[in-house]
Amino acid sequence: MHARAQAAREVPLDQYQPEYLTAAEYAFIMAATDRIIPEDGEGPGALETRVPVFIDRQLAGDFGTAADLYMEGPFTPTADPFLGTQTPLTPAEIYRGGIAAFDAWCAQTHNASFADLDAETQDAAITALSEGDVPLGPELREFWSLLLQNTREGYFSDPQYGGNAGMASWVYIGFPGARGSFFEWVGRPEAYPLGPVNIAGERA
């Protein structure tokens, strides 16, 4: 796992061979995560921290296949969202269906798939998606919340899962990572001086 994480980290993002996503889906994830956490903000962006790699690997693994979710039904996708996830689809299937449906909506509304739109139009499209203005069907209604949540996770989680490359997000927010050893700094007014360490023991 560790060796694979190393290898995945070394490949430039545009040459990364996705484990689950198709080329078109990967292009969408690249474009969408880049709008959710853009490069031109205060901290590092989703692409710099390799969030797309994290999402692809999660979808290829137990998260994508719903290995830890109850999937025996009965499924009532139209149930009140307050009752939680009711879709018969796995997270990987929600991404597959969600990307296809959203891209179709983009083609119909903006005459191009999401990845080919300019940043301003992408923001408008993603805003529509986030506000429920894109008709996806009840089985896919978690698509946006999954995409947003998984983008955040890829940004902040330990680098062994493919995202948070170079622990850049931790450096940005001043999180010391998996050190857990700053007991004597509790309550001190100055900033903690050491950079983070990840679960593999690497420092940044």
Next chain:
Amino acid sequence: MKTFLRLILVLAVIGVVALIAFIFIPVQRTPAQTALAADYTVPEGQGEYTMRLADCAACHTADDGVPFAGGRPIESPLGTIYSSNITPDPETGIGNYTLADFRAALVDGLRRDGTHLYPAMPYENYRMLSEEDIRALYAYFHDQLEPVSNPTPETELSFPFNQRWALRGWNWLALGDPGFTSTLSDAELARGEYLVTGPGHCGACHTPRSPIMTQAALTGADDAFLSGGEIAGWTAPALRGANSAIRGWSAADIRLIFATGRNAHSAVNGEMQLVIRDSTQFFSDEDLDAIAGYLVHLNSGEQAPAEPTETATEQLLASADPSMDLGPRLYLDNCGACHFVNGRGADEVFPELDGSSLVTANSPTGLISMILHGGELPSTAERPERLRMPGFAHRLSDDEVATLASFLRQGWTNDAGPVSAADVSALRDEPATN
């Protein structure tokens, strides 16, 4: 000239006869040292209890094996010795042993057929067992235990160590007088001394070995006794003297180590974890107190370690200064969360590293192995939690482990030699001992 040749011939004949006699004349067995009453019976439960006192399981139970059915490989400097089956199975165990046969195994190191046991069997120490305890062990192993048919592997040491008859000479040098007489007038101290020197056979690991592998001392009156030894490459720390690992410990501290494997200073590691698991946790409060009292007595002439003060190491670690060397940085990144910047851990949970006998042992084997593979405390009735330190082999390179270990050995008030990456490399693929 003729006379000279004749003399040589006579000496040679005497030598050959003596050698033949040495090899073939049966060794005399040591008789019972106390004549017990003809109607003596072993008190209820005493058999099992004495088995715990003598920790027979340590060697005679194989990993995942039936208790006491033997076959456990014991690594010795001379080769691998396999423990025997001591269940009462007539063919593969001790079912045909009489009390006299059994006593001879314990105190003379002799098998029923008269051949010598290898001294992996601590008969140097069991030689001090009381007749009551010998009877208790015989009752337990011969009469109470269920027989288990389990042929154990033949021990095959290389020449000359496979010549068991030669142990006759070794025994002349190794063995003390049979039975036990305390030099201490206090009855509780004397009981503690008996348990430590005899059944507990603490000296088998904690006393240094002579060049011919005998225990350098067998009784507390000799300063070499419990002055530190080695087992399977790990240091069995000194329990007395200026380097005593338990210097300054109270009787309550010592009792807690034996009852639970952990106390305010330390947590047992290596083979000692098995001693707690299989033996000392079952000792009565009276016996634990007696042992603790005796070990405190052995250390009574030693100065307790100075009260901890803030060291330069602690100040450096607490500064979290990014320019610090790799050693302290590795400590903060990997160790500090549990063992803290003062190296004093937390009572009964995280052992102290400052002053730790594992950290500062002459041989760094135990320390390196602990960093690479971690360790686990045994579950005891008083403290069931199997507290575990994780291994860091996946997280630290050989160079990093060496740098970290060298830092620990020099940190706080520690003052031990550095560790090389080659030392670490040699232990990286070794399976954990626990």
